[in-house]
Amino acid sequence: RLIAGSAARHRPAHRAVYDALRSGQLGAPGLVRIHRWLPTGNGSLVELLQADVDLTCWLVGSRPTVVYARGCNVPSSTFCWDYVQLHLGFVGEAMALLDVSRQLPDGDDYYALSVIGSAGAAYADDHRDRQLLFAGGHPQALRTEQGDRERLAQLEYFLALIADPSAYAAEVLAARRTLDVLAAVAESLTVDRAVHLTAEGDAAEIIR
Secondary structure, eight states, X not given: OOOOSOGGGGSHXXXXXXXXXXXXXXXXXXXXXXXXXXXXXXXXXXXHHHHHHHHHHHHHTSOOSEEEEEEEXXXXXXXXXXXXXXXXXXXXXXXXXXXXXXXEOSSOOEEEEEEEESSOEEEEEGGGGEEEEXXXXXXXEEEOOOTTHXXXXXXXXXXXXHHOHHXXXXXXHHHHHHHHHHHHHHHHHXXXXXXXXXXXXXXXXXXX
């Protein structure tokens, strides 16, 4: 068995947002907003978007039908991006706005997720996971990590997939869904316009 899905699904804060959606507490998902801001470097931004695209499709429960991406280039390259903003449109009027930047100075990164539904909203934000440390001089805001609970949740999920072949098949389809969206992101950045995908359940195809 191979799990290709993002580990981001298994973070405790993200799982709490997902459970609130699936229980109906938030109503129907309307907007997913994700910020991921990183120091200089950190590889391809399109590859870095994989975790956030997978997480968004998982939260909304489907693949988008419209993908539109804009980026800011590294000065020395036409197709190497320092910043990418991604808009996803879903059947049923749900939407997502994701942005990834690698323009921060060296040091900590920043991440924030918010989901607005028809009956409420939920947030997972680095601001809520920071503690002020006073040790003379200027105070520092130290991020509180979530420990090994993410790894434990991944292991438990992997064991559940081994026991349930139908769940594993769904995981394979979810991985293909993410790859379809990332291909559309790369094309949208190249042609500078929206790219359309077929509706969920149809054969994966980019409509040009």
